[in-house]
Amino acid sequence: MTKLSVNINKVATLRNARGGNTPNVTKVALDCEMFGAEGITVHPRPDERHIRRSDVYEIRPLLKTEFNIEGYPSPEFIELVLQVKPNQVTLVPDDPSQITSNSGWDTKNNLAFLTEVLDRFTRAGIRTSVFVAADVEMVEYAAKAGADRVELYTEPYATLYPKDPEAAIAPFVEAAKTARRLGLGLNAGHDLSLVNLNYLYKNIPWIDEVSIGHALISDALYMGLEKAIHEYKNCLR
Template sequence: MTNLSVNINKVATIRNARGGNNPDVVKVAQDCESFGAQGITVHPRPDERHIRYSDVYALKPLIKTEFNIEGYPAEKFVDLVLKVKPTQVTLVPDAPDAITSNTGWNVKDHFEQLTELVDTFTSHGIRTSIFVGTDLENIELAAKTGTDRIELYTEPYASLYLKDREAAIAPFLTAAQLAKNLGLGINAGHDLSLENLAFFYQTIPWIEEVSIGHALICDALYYGLEKTITLYKECLQNK
């Protein structure tokens, strides 16, 4: 079964636009769980322009499903993760001023850093995932860091999907097959949507988790949050 982890960063963006606590990020996370989401993802950035560090601390004791914290492993981020001890930490190579994550790690260039981080988080009982593209050497090196999982950066798939979905999925299928053979768990995320998620899942059904935020929150404006989560979960079912 592939779990749906809802990234609630966009909910925090709306809250922060006006100040106050509306919408309530913690309440939305709890509602996502009650509506069927199997995980909650947050991506705190240094400027706290959406999820705040205080949100992460507030969420931890209340999340009943899996809690995934993703981000660039600066010292402040690493300290947060070690204090909160989420189910999973996803290491992402985004710059502090990045609008959104837009590339995977060059594992060869950061192998020592990533290996040390994996060792640190593993020693604290935290599952690790490294955000990567479909480069096969990168995935082989990621496995050598000792990470539990990789997360495939799926924006290239989403961009090509409408033009040629078979071509779009091909490198991801090859990458996922290699990762599976190496004993890695596989997550996926970025620009997955109701439009393209079902085909991705049908082609790579051993994906363990998809993390979806922007598209899901946009869809919720039209369908409502409960119905939207149901629709996304339906994309992750064998038909």
């Protein structure tokens, strides 16, 4: 079964726009669990423009499902993850000024750095995932670095899907097959939606987890959070 992890960054963005605690990010995370999500994802950035470090500390002990923290492995991020000890840490190659994660790691050229960071998390008992493009070589070097999983960066798939679904999915199937051959777990995320999620799942049914935030929270504005989560879960059947 492919698990749905809800990224709640956009909820924090809405809260931060007015200050205070509305909407309550922790309550939304717990509601997502209650409505059927199998995990919660957060991406704390250095400027805390959405998820704050305090959110991470508050949410962690309350969750009953998987907790995934993603981010660039700066010293501050590494310290946070080692203190909180989520179920999974996902490394992304973000510059602090980026609006969102829009590329995967060059795992070949960053092999030594990734190997060192992944080893620290592994020794702490935290499952590791590396954000990569649908590129066989990048998947192979993620395995060499010692990752437990890779997360395929799916924006290129989502962009091409409306015009040519078969062409859009092809490189992702090859990357996914490589991950499976190497014994890596497989996650996917970025721009996945009710439009394109089921096709991805049907072609790569061994995906362990999809992380979805922007589209799901946007859909929840119209259909409500509970129904939105159910609709996304229906795409994974």
